[in-house]
Amino acid sequence: MDLTILYRGPLASCDYDCPYCPFAKRRDTPAQLRADRAALERFTGWAGEQTGDRLSVLFTPWGEGLVRSWYRRALVELSHRPHVRRVAIQTNLSCRTDWLADADPRTVALWCTYHPGQTPYERFLAKTRDLADRGVRHSVGIVGLPEHLEEARRLRAALPAHVYLWVNAAEGRAYTDDEAAAWTAVDPLFPYSRHPHRSGGLPCRTGESVISVDGDGTVRRCHFVRAELGNLYDGSYRAALAPRPCPLAVCDCHIGYVHLETLPLYDVFAGGVLERVPAARPAPGTGGR
Template identity: 75%
Template sequence: MSLPETLSVLYRGPLASCDYDCPYCPFAKRRDTPGQLRADRAALDRFTDWVAEQAGANPGTRLSVLFTPWGEGLVRSWYRAAVTRLSHLANVERVAIQTNLSGRVEWLAGCDRSTAALWATFHPGQTPYDRFLAKCRRLGELGVRFSVGVVGLPEHLADARRLRADLADGVYLWVNAAEGRSYTDAEAALWQELDPHFHYSRDPHRSLGLACRTGDTVVSVDGEGTVRRCHFLPTELGNLYDGSFAARLRPRPCPAASCDCHIGYVHLEPLDLYEVFRGGVLERIPAGWGR
């Protein structure tokens, strides 16, 4: 099995539990059974072992990993251990995870902070503002790369403005367009003032037939090791652990009519977002921001 020189892997295991109760999320306050948690831990351990093994199996490949759990991963010890372990592997260029920052952050002191990064989301009404801000400031003290974002709902605007004012200038604040919401130009301008790249999120991108890096140098992997182009396309490319996916990696156009999620459209080549987010594609940090 031969892999390309660079490969980004978006991993989403069976974990679906979250400690928050966001009204716009179907996984709010969902709980996994002990058996489901054990299965998630075993799947994650298997995945991190695979990444480590590639140092010998594919020494010319640089891997980047983004964990995109349906639930909150960092309240689970095995996700903290996985990020820490992967950050120290010589064949890993970046390891990042999406998180609500509800858990402790001191464990990041044990990571290689030049490799580990966080994609953090602030959910007003789910956690005290001051608590969230204090964790962001602690991340800065620890030297952790991170971005912070909010969902662009009208009721979040005041908190988003406050957060932008209180965060260090070098911390990028992103805004996700609320799912299914249409923004007037006046409404969009309010969010654009906070996030200079909000226009990329404002409306779904027409993607049918466009060149996309997914399925070539970017793949999605689930807890069973099933490899797909991305989280939003069901067609399977093979399995990570038997290596069957590797022969199917190649450039190909997007078969979907549109793409409305950052972890998908950031890989559309005509948008040139790899240049916009150069050095921080997975953790959503634009070039020129952060460390």
């Protein structure tokens, strides 16, 4: 079985406090951190044993995972498993990057977000250059707020041409055509992010070849649909895997709508769906709705 897993454990602490972040942050207690570590190590052990499947894993923590040693270790360990096609994580890249020397660069990947005002620009840029020097697959992105536009242009100009710079539409923001055009000049695929996508009743890969897993092993079709399909660790989820239409009216998050079969994003991001790396550098005018 080819299975893509989005894992989100109980970790919610972050070293940034971005005012536009939709995620609820907390200061994790030592007990909460121990619980998150135990949950992640359980998942990593399970994934490592699934040699009869071909797995792709994306860690999507509420908080920042790579400042925690157990997330770095999980990526390194899973990157060396022959049956793991890709292991990736969403990160603000505030952590050090030397640990990647122990990972398999053919398998590991990072989805990196730049947050102006939270980290010095040159520090962030230096880390992206280190990733490029190490041959680690990665994308870089930014939230499309007006005050971020010049920083996005600056970053796009500084990044190597092959590194994709994506732009996420700010939550709840309606963009004028002129605003959208400015962001599309930075990220030709921004039109996919600009508007929520109609998804209700439409076919989606989630629940069939893509699942969401929490720290207890509860399996759902995706992070945004709360109905449970079973549990990862007792195998009960497998009987529930089947094609099914989306029950929600719209989908407005990339990690959700990228799996809609009505969109061409599996072709756009062929080989790089989890880390948001396009198969080819997107040209102006290639985005859609």
